[in-house]
Amino acid sequence: MSKARVIAVEGGNIFEYRTFFKKTGRAKYISHLDLYRTIQRSFQRAKLPVWHTLGYNPHIYLTFSMPISLGYEGVNESFDFRLVTDMEPDEVIRRLNDALPEGIVVTGIAAPAHKPEVIARAEYSLLLSGKGFDGETLLTKWQEFMAQPEIMAEKRSKKGIKTVDLKTMIHGVSAQKEGNALSLGLTLTAGINLNLNPTLVTDTFAAWAGFEADYHSIRRDRILCEDGSEFC
């Protein structure tokens, strides 16, 4: 039995897998497009029997469920790829991890269970500070900021810039001070149609409080479906 999703194509079957990976450390500075290229090259180096697209310029089929922004670390990110021969996930993991650059580690491979459309929310952890602000002040300001009935901000989307109420897209918040910095946990609306970046929330907060945010870490911890289960 294959551990992949088997897709029948002309001339036989191909095998689709979902890969879960971590992107941490210096790898966080890779943009989505660059990550795409990086993974493609890793497949090439790993000499896996990958399926190529059928166009005039064939390239390795690769699709990301939920692109991750430049500067963000991610601990349970995923992409889908296809092989022309069925392989044991453990072997694919081993070969990919040998080929991947610093900071990107494959943690699991399985047949895709969900479609990317079901993604509804994501959980983030952030650590930020501002010149001239201590941790206590940041925390107090944050609590005041969140206590507002609405938080209006300009949000860029495919259709242009719109003013939206961020509060309707914030589903969970935890905050504490960490030395001179503010440590936040945020659960935000996520997905293909509507997505809120945590830095839009914190940049709006910083502008409101009157400082420029220095980010020490931004991490996406989990990607969730509507029912709260983890995307897999």
Next chain:
Amino acid sequence: MNLKDKLEPLLLKVQKPARYIGGELHSVVKDPAAVDFRIALCFPDTDEIGMSHLGHKILYDIINADEHCWAERAYAPWIDFEKLMRENDIPLYGLESLSPMAEFDVMGFSLQYELSYTNVLNMIDLAGFDPRREFRGEDAPLIIAGGPCAVNPEPLADFIDLFQIGEGEEMMMEMIELYRAHKKKGYKKADFLREAAQIPGIYVPSLYDVEYKEDGTIASVTPKDGAPEKVVKRIVQDMSSAKYPETFIVPYIETVHDRAVLEVMRGCIRGCRFCQAGFIYRPMRAKDPDVLCRQGKSLCESTGYDEMSLSSLSTSDHPQVEELLDRMIDYTNEQKISLSLPSLRVDNFSESLLENISNIRKSGLTIAPEAGNHRMRDVINKNVDEQEIFDTCRIAFEGGYTSVKLYFMSSLPTETVEDVLDIGRLAQKIVEMYFSLEKRPRKMVNVSISVAVFVPKCFTPFQWVGQDTFEMVEEKQKALVDSIRSRKISVAWHDVHTSVLEGVFARGDRKLGAALYNAWKNGCTFDSWTETFCYDKWVKAIADAGLTMEFYASRTRDLDEILPWDMIDVGVSKEFLKREWEKAQCAETTRNCREQCANCGAAKLMTCKKGAVCFE
């Protein structure tokens, strides 16, 4: 000292932070305590450009192969990050160790184009040292430079301690060995430089006194402390056995040439008279197809690149180009790697070569006739006739292309306005030819012509020629643009200001150091970028140094004038260049090296081949 913690909070405030943090696959990290020599290979432009440069990759590979040495990379930070570095007291650092330049023994600059010179000064300053060598202390790293622009080192003589002239593969390691020996016995810069000047190919500007005449031209150049009168360019004797990187650093961000680059040969047999590379890389030395196939495979496998380019000044002139392509295409097709061949010539575009090329991705066709009529092409020794240009375009159109790009130069020596108008006429004839073809795509055609302004360079037959003045260039540009009526033809011009400034520095002398310093002090950096280039600041900088652009750019030199680069010997002799200049003025051509040796003098650089003819 590792700057990582200081860098991180700043990186998210700038464009493309991956430029500044290293960590790429195949970058070399060593233990600083385990090496006794550290060099930063500095490229005075952004990461995307520097990372694409093959010479850098070759030196990185060769130096790091020595267990005693560690070579790292440093690029010019873009203006957004430079500002943050200065505000936060972050000095220029090496991308591998993230440690400041002060911990390095040597900063080595690659000089690829004249308009990157202010970035050299800026990077030395960012490292925390005075760009002027006279004011730099013993604590500063030794500042060295090499690359094609180093064949006229004089405009940078006030800033650089030592230049390597020619190909660095062997010379670099000889210099490093000497440096390490001096370090062991207690390094003193002056002592080291005096001895380094004895290594063939090394030019130490402080060991040469230059005197000027009243008119600003050079009266004499006097070497001292045993420095050689002529510094002879170094070359690699046998390209096939020379070390070539088995892998490249795989960048995270997309670089300009983000692919496996395979150097198939060095030098060129053609001798186009405007082309500095065609003379300073002589003699032509090709690599064996066996070696190339092995190297290409190794590069693709270790990097995962799905694109490979066969690089040289004129790839179709490789003596075994067809065998090479046949074998390479077998591999690249099987691996779904796309192969690109820049720099093909229209006159040896054989049928089988074409067949192979049709297997290769169609990326648009670019042809470089360089000039609009036959006389001008004879003046520059391009040796391509109009029929060959038409034939190439016809084959391309019949093969499904609907657009061709043509590269030209204007303001070439002896050129008149009529000659420039012929550029437009040639484009028009190509459009007409397209519509006369039966087997053409049923689409509109687009012929785009790109016109660069000719810049006379040292070590070419045009090294004595005055460059067209602004007014002349603009008159010619306007005439051409006005003459083009067809909407199927589009024209693009290279900026006149940068071309003139390039002309100033390409044939500049030591006095220009003051102008360069002024310009940098006035805030000039990234002069080759339109968004940062500021011509007015340059005008002021040159005037404040008591100099004029005309003296360097538009002045025609006497054939017996002492030229600023006369202490450098790149192989081709002055007599040969004079002969070529005479012939150019009569629109007489010279045959390529393969057809007939023109006795250029470069053969003397070959020690391992018998006889005076260096080719094959």
